[in-house]
Amino acid sequence: MNESLAVLGFSTTPLELISFVLAATTVLLNIRQNHWAWLFSIASSSTYAVVFFDARLYGDSGLQLVFIAASVWGWWQWLRGTQETKLVVTRLCRVGWAWVLAGWGAAFLVLSWFLRTYTNTDVPHIDGFLTAGSLAGQLLLARKKVENWHVWLVVDVLYVGLYIFKDLHVTALLYAVFVVLAWRGLRTWSKLARVAP
Incomplete structure (x- = not known):
């Protein structure tokens, strides 16, 4: 699955292509609030963990394992809601935003230190920043929360550059598509949040 092949002039692997399709399907289903998105998230996270490890993006590789656990939890949340009531699209309050940003910042500091100290990655800071942001978004x-799409817009734009730098061109293309889908998700969920009880 790791033998190199050319697609649209880019060098890639079959595993990266499979990961691409699974991840794109995940986001399309998320926009529609379809709970099966979480199954595709588990599958794409499993395959991308290998792709990122091979590219020495250890933060992203480890993040995929966290995404698998978060996807199981997310699937449960979407099916069960809170106290047996269906979960609806809502917005964060200012305090909620402050907690998200503080958590993102703290996770960035810890992850970038860990990656710089204990791995041979050549991009510890951006890998740590984007890994922390991805956790917040997930x-x-x-x-x-509508604001997940704001987080994904920032993270996905920066990931495009990182993946180009790491010669993961098909994944960079995927994240460029994610930017467009995150914008669509933001618009769709913003309308839903206005009418949500």
Whole structure:
């Protein structure tokens, strides 16, 4: 699955292509609030963990394992809601935003230090920043907060550059598509949040 092949002039692997399709399907289903998105998230996280490890993006590789656990939790949240009531799309309050940003910052500091100290990655700071942001986005998505799409817009734009730098061109293309899908998700969920009880 790791033998190199050319697609649209880019060098890639079959595993990266499979990961691409699974991840794109995940986001399309998330926009529609379809709970099967979480199954595709588990599958794409499993395959991308290998792709990122091979590219020495250890933060992203480890993040995929966290995404698998978060996807199980997210799936449960979307099916069960809170106290047996269906989870609806809502917005964060200012205090909620402050907690998200503080958590992102703290996780960035810890992850970038760990990656710089204990791995041979050549991009510890951006890997740590984007890994921390992805965790924040995933948690907000699991709780159906509109602001998850704001986080994904920032993270996905920066990931495009990182993946180009790491010669993961097909994944860079995927994240460029994610930017467009995150914008669509933001618009769709913003309309839903206005009418949500």
